[in-house]
Amino acid sequence: MSSLTIRRIIVWVVSLGLGFIVTGAFVTLILPWMGPNNGNPISIQKYGMIYFLTTAVPIGLIFLVWLDHFLDTRILPD
Numbered sequence: 001m002s003s004l005t006i007r008r009i010i011v012w013v014v015s016l017g018l019g020f021i022v023t024g025a026f027v028t029l030i031l032p033w034m035g036p037n038n039g040n041p042i043s044i045q046k047y048g049m050i051y052f053l054t055t056a057v058p059i060g061l062i063f064l065v066w067l068d069h070f071l072d073t074r075i076l077p078d
Contacts, residue, residue: 008073015067016060018060019061022059023056
């Protein structure tokens with residue numbers, strides 16, 4: 001495997017991992033203060049797995065764009 005392929009795999013794994021971590025923190029820490037839950041924590045199961053995935057994947061793609069730019073993996077065309 002070339003070093004470019006390894007960098008691309010690392011960028012995908014790190015960006016989606018960061019997307020899941022940021023979404024999990026947002027759902028459990030920030031979202032309760034914005035809704036009618038009065039600051040009580042919301043679990044990911046109560047938020048919904050489909051909603052969690054449709055929130056985490058786009059946030060992960062935002063991380064992918066920036067990591068692609070800084071690590072020069074050329075996943076996205078110029």
